[in-house]
Amino acid sequence: xxxxxxxxxxxxxxxxxxxxxxxxxxxxxxxxxxxxxxxxxxxxxxxxxxxxxxxxxxxxxxxxxxxxxxxxxxxxxxxxxxxxxxxxxxxxxxxxxxxxxxxxxxxxxxx
Amino acid sequence: xxxxxxxxxxxxxxxxxxxxxxxxxxxxxxxxxxxxxxxxxxxxxxxxxxxxxxxxxxxxxxxxxxxxxxxxxxxxxxxxxxxxxxxxxxxxxxxxxxxxxxxxxxxxxxxxxxxxxxx
Numbered sequence: 001x002x003x004x005x006x007x008x009x010x011x012x013x014x015x016x017x018x019x020x021x022x023x024x025x026x027x028x029x030x031x032x033x034x035x036x037x038x039x040x041x042x043x044x045x046x047x048x049x050x051x052x053x054x055x056x057x058x059x060x061x062x063x064x065x066x067x068x069x070x071x072x073x074x075x076x077x078x079x080x081x082x083x084x085x086x087x088x089x090x091x092x093x094x095x096x097x098x099x100x101x102x103x104x105x106x107x108x109x110x111x
Numbered sequence: 112x113x114x115x116x117x118x119x120x121x122x123x124x125x126x127x128x129x130x131x132x133x134x135x136x137x138x139x140x141x142x143x144x145x146x147x148x149x150x151x152x153x154x155x156x157x158x159x160x161x162x163x164x165x166x167x168x169x170x171x172x173x174x175x176x177x178x179x180x181x182x183x184x185x186x187x188x189x190x191x192x193x194x195x196x197x198x199x200x201x202x203x204x205x206x207x208x209x210x211x212x213x214x215x216x217x218x219x220x221x222x223x224x225x226x227x228x229x230x
Contacts, residue, residue: 001218005118041152042115042201042221088153090219099144099203099219 003027004089006104012108013079021105023072023089032072034063043088075099078110113138115222124192124229132187132225136204142166143185144219145177146201154176154201160185192229200223 007022023032031050035043047056049065049072056063060074060083073090089102116135124130136143142161146154147170156169156227160179171177174192179185203219 037223040199040224040226042203042224045218045220048218099156099159101156104153 004091004100006087006089006102006105008105008107009103010016010106012110015080015111017076017109017111019076019079021076021087021107022071023102026070028069029067029091032065032069032089034072034074035088035090037086037088043090057071074106079107082108083107083110084109091100116200117199117200117202117222117225118223120223121226121228123230125230126192126194126205128192128229129191130227131188132189132200132202132227133160134185134202134204134222136183136185136202137206140204140206140220142205143179144203144205145171145185145187146203146225148199148201150198183194189227194229196198197227197229199226201225204209 003025005024011019013019014016033048034046036046037043037109046065047058049056049063052069054064054065062078064073074087075082084107087105087107088097092099102104114190115137118133122130134143144159145157147152147157157171158177159166163179174190175187175189177185201221201224203221205219
């Protein structure tokens with residue numbers, strides 16, 4: 001069974017601080033997606049990483065895919081209250097059309 | 112840009128009743144996924160369809176069934192509802208061709224969800 005473990009589970013920081021969220025698996029994923037979800041709404045796709053070692057930037061967010069494609073990280077620089085939400089990594093399991101989500105990181109940025 | 116449409120957005124049912132949730136994927140997307148998300152939990156995969164055929168099955172109860180129609184919209188039918196079925200139900204769509212060597216870019220785009228409350 002392929003699992004995606006995220007850490008930390010909860011994070012409460014002050015505005016302006018930096019943070020990193022990790023998404024780890026013992027299995028190889030062909031790609032990983034990062035989503036942000038706000039309460040009562042659907043997850044919104046932020047980025048897809050496909051190539052081992054790939055780094056993608058989305059304004060103050062930097063996403064990295066591990067060389068072995070078993071892990072990924074999301075780094076937020078100078079966090080803002082608008083970054084508050086549930087961050088989920090997710091990816092397609094090998095050989096099926098099943099899509100699994102990570103355990104989630106709930107981020108709260110305090111003004 | 113067109114997004115995934117789900118209806119209804121909110122649904123209240125009594126125990127043992129039935130419910131039908133609808134999902135309209137992004138135009139030209141051929142794959143639909145259904146997820147259930149309980150309070151404080153991450154989305155749990157229920158079932159997926161590719162080109163109107165079931166492509167994979169997750170933790171979907173036998174009381175639930177789903178199908179994808181010729182226009183690619185999908186419906187999730189839930190019978191004999193239980194209190195524990197109360198949750199957010201999300202539909203996602205993607206444009207994906209199985210069997211390709213590369214599985215990259217299997218990006219899923221989610222709808223706003225249907226909040227089902229079973230009383």
